[in-house]
Amino acid sequence: MATFWVYDYICSLHEEWTFLLRSRWTKVKVLYIIARYVPFLIPIVNLYLAVTPNEDNNKCQTSIDIITSLSLISFICSECFFVLRTYMLWNKNRIILVTMLSAIFAVAISSTIISFTPVRTPYSTANVIPGCQSLGSFSFFMPFALLFVFQLVLFSITLVRVIQSWRSVNGPLYAILVKHNIFYYVCGLLLSAVNVLVPLLPFDSLTDLVPEDFEVFILAILATRMHLHIWHMDQHVDDSDTAVCIPMSDMSDMSPVDHTV
Numbered sequence: 001m002a003t004f005w006v007y008d009y010i011c012s013l014h015e016e017w018t019f020l021l022r023s024r025w026t027k028v029k030v031l032y033i034i035a036r037y038v039p040f041l042i043p044i045v046n047l048y049l050a051v052t053p054n055e056d057n058n059k060c061q062t063s064i065d066i067i068t069s070l071s072l073i074s075f076i077c078s079e080c081f082f083v084l085r086t087y088m089l090w091n092k093n094r095i096i097l098v099t100m101l102s103a104i105f106a107v108a109i110s111s112t113i114i115s116f117t118p119v120r121t122p123y124s125t126a127n128v129i130p131g132c133q134s135l136g137s138f139s140f141f142m143p144f145a146l147l148f149v150f151q152l153v154l155f156s157i158t159l160v161r162v163i164q165s166w167r168s169v170n171g172p173l174y175a176i177l178v179k180h181n182i183f184y185y186v187c188g189l190l191l192s193a194v195n196v197l198v199p200l201l202p203f204d205s206l207t208d209l210v211p212e213d214f215e216v217f218i219l220a221i222l223a224t225r226m227h228l229h230i231w232h233m234d235q236h237v238d239d240s241d242t243a244v245c246i247p248m249s250d251m252s253d254m255s256p257v258d259h260t261v
Contacts, residue, residue: 004217005039005040005043005217005221008221008225012225012228015228015232016036016228018232019032019228019231019232020033023231028081028084028227031077031080031081032081032224032227034073034074034077035074035077035078035081035220035223035224036220036224038070038073038074038077038220039070039074039213039216039217039220041070042067042070042071042074042213042216042217045063045066045067045070046067046213048063049063049064049067065116067213068115068116071213071216072108072111072112072115072143074216074219074220075111075147075216075219076104076108077220077223078219078220078222078223078224079104079147079150079151079154079219079223080104081223081226081227082154082181082184082185082223083097083100083101083104083154085177085180085181086100086154086157086158086161086181087100088177089158089161089162089177089178089181090157090161096157100153100154100157103150103153104150107146107147107149107150110143110146111142111143111146111147114142114143114146115143141195141196141200144192144195144196144215145192145196147188147192148188148189148192148193148196151185151188151189151192152185152189154181154185155182155185155186155189158178158181158182158185159182162178176229176230176233177230180226180229180230183222184219184222184223184226187218187219187222188215188219191214191215191218191219192215195215
């Protein structure tokens with residue numbers, strides 16, 4: 001996964017630095033930086049975890065807790081992008097925003113409590129692989145189950161909005177926004193379902209084939225890539241185009257200026 005992440009970063013390096021250097025400093029830009037660069041730290045901690053002496057359970061548990069914290073931060077930032085996008089699709093409906101923020105806050109708090117519950121203990125694998133690993137447990141798949149429910153709610157809200165406005169709203173940016181949202185939710189639901197179901201299967205070898213960090217990397221890549229795409233498209237929007245007014249700049253820079261599509 002680290003190799004895939006670095007490859008994706010290199011492929012989008014030009015677009016990445018164009019965005020970082022030219023865009024204004026806003027809350028969404030800070031959100032982008034956190035979502036984009038926090039996953040870089042996970043392979044580093046994983047590497048340290050692999051070489052940590054088996055006998056030192058405290059170091060093992062600390063490293064596992066750090067990885068869990070980084071994963072939760074990455075998940076929350078990635079999902080926040082699509083909370084904002086859904087908010088914009090609903091024409092800045094504050095009820096929708098409060099509902100989504102309350103849901104993501106509840107998911108974040110619940111996942112944090114479950115993930116740090118001391119049922120996920122490090123253990124030694126001296127006979128197989130040196131270093132620390134963690135046992136699959138209730139705390140492994142429950143955060144993914146909560147994430148699955150949250151993503152399903154966002155997907156449903158987006159789908160309801162699309163059905164309501166599919167005849168009255170059009171334009172290339174709106175279409176891309178909807179496609180991005182639906183594609184992200186489908187990928188997120190699929191990966192969350194896999195992370196929930198695989199640990200429950202009576203095949204221990206399958207758990208190793210679906211690393212916990214895989215969904216973290218994929219969702220972070222999708223969220224940041226899609227935001228880059230929207231931002232670069234927003235830079236080329238012509239004010240003379242008339243079809244429907246969508247506050248695209250609010251999604252890319254959180255600025256008060258509306259763009260027409």
